[in-house]
Amino acid sequence: MRPDIDRAEQRRVHRTDWMALLSGVVFIAAGIVFISEPSVSPLVMLTILVGGLGFAGLVAILAKSVRR
Structure with a gap:
């Protein structure tokens, strides 16, 4: 943990990459089918x-757009 970043800011650093997640699910589902x-x-x-x-x-x- 970096001392110069407080806990609230540290939690917001990682956000879900929805494009990568859903693209992976689509390719896995297509492969299974x-x-x-x-x-x-x-x-x-x-x-x-x-x-x-x-x-x-x-x-x-x-x-x-919702995040902003």
């Missing part, structure tokens, strides 16, 4: 991935 159901078309999987990444970006933008 692709492994468990290989008959799914790659075009459908690509559409789901792009839509999921777009949603993750939207959530990250909204979270950043």
Whole structure:
């Protein structure tokens, strides 16, 4: 613990990176679906991935605007 930072400021240093978190969840879910159901078309999987990444970006933008 750094002595020049008080406890309240030290707790606010780490914030959740929503884009990284949701992108990881989307890729893990797509991988699970692709492994468990290989008959799914790659075009459908690509559409789901792009839509999921777009949603993750939207959530990250909204979270950043709420923080300010």
